[in-house]
Amino acid sequence: MIRTIYFDVHAGAVIILNQNRLPAQMEYEKMFSHQDLAQAIKLLKVRGAPLIGVTAAFALALAVINYTGSRDMLKEYYREAEQLLASTRPTAVNLCWAIKRMRIVFDAMQYLDIRSLAEELLHEAENMFDEDVAINNIIGEQGQVLLEPDTEVLTICNAGSLATCGYGTALGVIRSAHKVGKINQVWACETRPVLQGARLTVWELMQDKIPVTLITDSMAAHLMSLGRVGAVIVGADRIAASGDTANKIGTYSLAVLAHYHGLPFYVAAPWSTVDMSLLSGSEIPIEERNQEEVRQVGGNYITVPEVKVFNPAFDVTPAALISGIITEKGIIRAPLGEGLRRQG
């Protein structure tokens, strides 16, 4: 299993796999401060909703490990670290979820000596890591039941080991289905602009010898019309109480296309992705990223450098287009809002 993040006691650093260098280079980087980690999240060195949640948890532990100030100022320092991490990326709710969960430990343990508090926080971050792997395995097992034998599955972005602490959500379902011989083929959408499908999903699946074919995002509809797609499975960055789901830009397009072609469209995500405080998808903040992500590929301009660009990193798929949400608590089916309320 590819390790996406861990704490190195000897280095006193959190080690991350820099996903921007994949697949050309598999490069681990030492992060010596929570500020380094916040920057790594912003720059997409670590990405994927579940993984950025756990990364924030490690960052908060590291913040306290590194703390050299007075006892009095610790709480304020910790709050600032939380705010810095929360501000890195607005869409994935797992970030807030992880910060909240770490806060419970911080509040409960804040009267310990600082070193013990730091240890407790690190322990919690590591627990969250282990839990995420376990959750992904459950999602995979439960989700694979939905697929027919000999299925061609289409996915977008990377909801795999690299987006999580291991195994993956959408790719977890595909891995589990592959183990029982159900996967004929995975169609990986390249996922412009940042190409997580071409760079990460292809690489992950090839490492596991799961048959994968790369397509541009614009080819999905054509494949569906040829009868070459049996199901679409994607991850999620935030799921509102209604079941409306924010995920990588292009996901909504696939959902409409699947609906038109009568194909099942599944979302696979840990429960930490569900945000019951938002009634509907229209309340989910959508991150707009740097226009250069669209204008350039690999550092070279693919267009007129001065052209105006629109670069939303996510879109929202309405619940009505989702056949089921696969979480560790089970599979939620339409009407999704009711199902989420019952499980929540």
Added chain:
Amino acid sequence: MIRTIYFDVHAGAVIILNQNRLPAQMEYEKMFSHQDLAQAIKLLKVRGAPLIGVTAAFALALAVINYTGSRDMLKEYYREAEQLLASTRPTAVNLCWAIKRMRIVFDAMQYLDIRSLAEELLHEAENMFDEDVAINNIIGEQGQVLLEPDTEVLTICNAGSLATCGYGTALGVIRSAHKVGKINQVWACETRPVLQGARLTVWELMQDKIPVTLITDSMAAHLMSLGRVGAVIVGADRIAASGDTANKIGTYSLAVLAHYHGLPFYVAAPWSTVDMSLLSGSEIPIEERNQEEVRQVGGNYITVPEVKVFNPAFDVTPAALISGIITEKGIIRAPLGEGLRRQG
């Protein structure tokens, strides 16, 4: 107006604008033989259904200009040149249309001396060039009537001056609509894998000061859901008798998305794109291009170099998803098959 192709008497060559170098460089290349021109079509140095038709016409004229063999062998030589050109790209029917039209001149004039025959062929190619510009202007004028004032229009690939002999088909409609103040904004889909939208459409529209914003192909659905698209206008590579239309990969996806969002979806093309010999879109041959077009951008790998790729260059949009076909003969509305029969 940007000149895409012309014959240079002094050089004895057909001059083409190498579209693979745009927008970084505006570079004209001398083509000294019809084989050079066939290669230029294959490599997409010249592209766009109407333009490759006219390019084939210039190539056939050039073949006879260059002919040094015996009178006896001329017919066979000419047939071979036709076959070479017809084999360059299978989807755009304008190529066959142009070859047929040149054949009529060749057959009628073959008893002239070879030099006069060559002159007649060149004259016909130049006529076709001029006619194409005139046709595009009519398409633009007729098509702009379909757009509401203050419209945001979405397009894919490049159906502009660069795809034709000037003015453009889909972009011709947009140009004409812009002249009468109807265009608020053009959304240009980048059009992976070869990025004709990012490279050519953006460049063309910026030169004409028509407001354009670049998006990835995966963002179109999201824009539609935001109410930011008033109409979709695309070109065509071949239209079957039913109205089913082959165009750049990704077009079918946009048609389904427009249908789902209740938006008009228009095809703009000269009548030479209509192939009444094919009953439906399923008979249109779809070109599959080199897998490296998907694996690489600007010569650099964006994925694992060994990954399997599917790279169809076109897809077919069924007539039922098309609100109207704009040709120089007028606007054809549903049922398209009937309308095409009436005009044809």
